[in-house]
Amino acid sequence: MLLGALLAIYSYTGHTNIAWLLLLVVLNGVVSISSFSVPIRYIVLSLSILIGLYLQIEKLNILPNIIWLENVKTATHAPFFNIGLNGDKLFMALAYLPLLPMIRLHPRQVSAAGLIFITFIYLMVTSSILVTAGLFFDYIRFDFTLPTFIPIWAFNMLIVCAYEEVFFRGVLQNALMKCLPRYSWVAILVASILFGYAHHQMGWTMVGLSAISGVFYGSLYRLSRTLWCPVILHFATNSIHFLFFSYPRLGA
Structure with missing residues (x-):
């Protein structure tokens, strides 16, 4: 209700695309109401x-983005970029949070130490493959740096990773796995391809790298049954990229 009220107020600014977010709130509200039949709730x-x-894919920028820093640069071979949050994606993550208990997978009984170990193994494999591919396609270059704005970047990136994982793993992949219980890897692959394509504005190399990383995030989520693991893996993978290589890509 609060999100809907905020959107209704913001709609007076003349943003016609606000209807998409309003519709999203209404649909998620219908899904969360238990009085509706299960088939209707899944259709909605x-x-x-x-x-x-x-x-996610079109990036309409309906809501204002939150920009912490503009035109920053990590190293010699890196382009300038902004550090901030996408207002639409942040809103969508908040709108989908109430639905996660309904569509999430049954949790596994795994100790915290076990989850940390599994996530670390995934990080080693994921980062090795992505770095190799990035260097091969000349998308990144080794460029170790410790910029002064690391705390701001880390805080921002943690939120970015969280809201991307909420949608692509917590909502999309979970829903696909509910529909395809015997073909969970198909669900992971489809969610990963769509996750990669959501980065198409950064070029097709980024689409491919993101899709590959999505497979690891998705398979880790399937194994761990908790969103914290793919969020941490996502954040750690991006942190390695940020600290040791040209970020977000090799400059022109």
């Missing part, structure tokens, strides 16, 4: 996910 959830995908 499917519509909600399709709208979420559209907003």
Whole structure:
């Protein structure tokens, strides 16, 4: 209700695309109401996910973005970039949070130490493959740096990783796995491809690298049954990129 009220107020500024976010709130509200039959709730959830995908991929910038720093640079071979949060994606993550208990996988009984170990192994494999591919396609270059704005970047990136994992793993992949219980890897692959394509504005190399990373995030989520693991893996992978290589890519 609070999100809907905020959107209604913001709609007076003349943003016609605000209807997409309003519709998302309404659909998620219907899904969360237990009085509706299960088939109806899943049909509405499917519509909600399709709208979420559209907003993730098109980047309409309906809500204002939160920009902490503008035109910063990590190292010699890196381009300038902004550090900030996408207002639409942040809003969508908050809108989908109430639905996670309904569509999440049954948790596994794994100790915290076990989850940390599994995530570390995944980090070693994921980062090795991505670094090799990035160097091969001349997308990144070794460029170790410790910029003064690391705390701001880390805080921002943790939120970015969280809201991306909430949608692509917590909502999309979970919903696909519910529909395809015997073909969970198909669900992981589809969610990963769409996750990669959501980065298309950064070029096709980034799409491919993101899709590959999505496979590891998704498989770790399937194994651990907790979103914390893919969020941490996502954040750690991006941190290695940020600290040791040209970020976000090799400059022109």
